Amino acid sequence: MSSRRVIDGSVLEGGGQILRNSIALAALLQKPVIIQNIRANRKPPGLKPQHAAGLSLAADISSATLVGCAMNSTTIEFNPRPINVANLYSADPGTAGSTTLLLQIALPCLVFSSTPTISDLTLRGGTNAANAPQIDYTEHVFLPFLRRYFHLDPHLTIRKRGYYPKGGGEIHFSMPTIHGPLPVVTLTERGSVKSISGKAYVAGLPRSVAEQMRTAAISDLISSGIDPACINVSAVREKREDAVGSGSGIVLWAETDNGCIFGGSALGRKNKDASQVGQEAAAELSRNLAHGGCVDEHLQDQIIIFLALAEGKSIVKTGPVTLHTRTAIWVAEQLTDAQFEVLEDETSSTALISCIGIGFRSDTH
Numbered sequence: 001m002s003s004r005r006v007i008d009g010s011v012l013e014g015g016g017q018i019l020r021n022s023i024a025l026a027a028l029l030q031k032p033v034i035i036q037n038i039r040a041n042r043k044p045p046g047l048k049p050q051h052a053a054g055l056s057l058a059a060d061i062s063s064a065t066l067v068g069c070a071m072n073s074t075t076i077e078f079n080p081r082p083i084n085v086a087n088l089y090s091a092d093p094g095t096a097g098s099t100t101l102l103l104q105i106a107l108p109c110l111v112f113s114s115t116p117t118i119s120d121l122t123l124r125g126g127t128n129a130a131n132a133p134q135i136d137y138t139e140h141v142f143l144p145f146l147r148r149y150f151h152l153d154p155h156l157t158i159r160k161r162g163y164y165p166k167g168g169g170e171i172h173f174s175m176p177t178i179h180g181p182l183p184v185v186t187l188t189e190r191g192s193v194k195s196i197s198g199k200a201y202v203a204g205l206p207r208s209v210a211e212q213m214r215t216a217a218i219s220d221l222i223s224s225g226i227d228p229a230c231i232n233v234s235a236v237r238e239k240r241e242d243a244v245g246s247g248s249g250i251v252l253w254a255e256t257d258n259g260c261i262f263g264g265s266a267l268g269r270k271n272k273d274a275s276q277v278g279q280e281a282a283a284e285l286s287r288n289l290a291h292g293g294c295v296d297e298h299l300q301d302q303i304i305i306f307l308a309l310a311e312g313k314s315i316v317k318t319g320p321v322t323l324h325t326r327t328a329i330w331v332a333e334q335l336t337d338a339q340f341e342v343l344e345d346e347t348s349s350t351a352l353i354s355c356i357g358i359g360f361r362s363d364t365h
Helices: 016-029 049-061 099-110 135-150 207-223 274-290 297-302 304-309 323-335
Strands: 005-008 033-036 065-067 076-079 088-091 118-125 155-162 169-176 193-203 231-237 247-256 261-267 311-318 339-345 350-358
Touching: 005 016, 005 323, 016 033, 016 049, 016 076, 016 099, 016 304, 016 323, 049 065, 049 076, 049 088, 049 099, 088 099, 099 118, 099 135, 099 169, 099 304, 135 155, 135 193, 135 247, 135 261, 135 297, 193 207, 193 274, 207 231, 207 247, 207 274, 247 274, 261 274, 261 297, 297 304, 297 323, 304 323, 304 350, 323 339
Parallel strands: 005 033, 088 118, 193 231
Antiparallel strands: 033 076, 065 076, 118 169, 155 169, 193 247, 247 261, 311 350, 339 350
């Protein structure tokens, strides 16, 4: 086992992403880490219930020794052992903390196994939370990307939606493991938009709110030049037994004829006009389509850890490189021998992110 690595949680984005990516890679590579200055760029800094729950989950999966996992802690030590993907895992922060961010720390840990098995994960908390991917984005953008380009087979079931401040949502995730390595990704041609789908949803609120979000989003998409015939956005009022608390929002996803998927989303809140929520989601999607890259601004950083683990050289064309992506690359370079290069084209606001991955296999550690 290699010597302990020290990761500075204040670097670049300085938020929970450094914690999640560092712990996932540490668990896979069996590298003990100390993470300091956790969430230094957040107010207040340190661990919140969601982060502590994610740490405990990763420790469970990797049979790790975990020190410092307490509320508001700014330093933790994580000493993993070999991963044994053979158990049923669960996590519950007891708050409306994001289930999708819990999934971000756990999913990479559950990809690889020397013996075929299926992971089984139950996560509780918020399903459509602020400052995190909505569960519908994960379901319709992120997981399809993993299927198409990394040949993984993730399955997600939303058993109950949970909204701020109560939480109480529940998702179930499972995925057959692979021996590895992950294939490289070459994605430089976006293609033309062939469909835009979406869902405007409410829970504990009138269905008309969902209809207003839907109508506004479709109107703005058409105004941006999208063919109305390829737009299919539904309006849904969640059944009382299928959701905890009240909430609203909209998630849109576009697919191109070259297999690229882009998302756009927005959350409703009290005293915010429903039409404005729909317009914000449409604007985000339109912005991500306009730059000509092959992934949106949120998928951009989420795939970095997988590119680092893949075997060979991957190249992905993106829009403007985000701070989250630069942070994900920094973490990967701290904990792996993956080699990244970012070539930015200032005239077109696009970039080429290339990565020579480490070709991780379950029998290499």
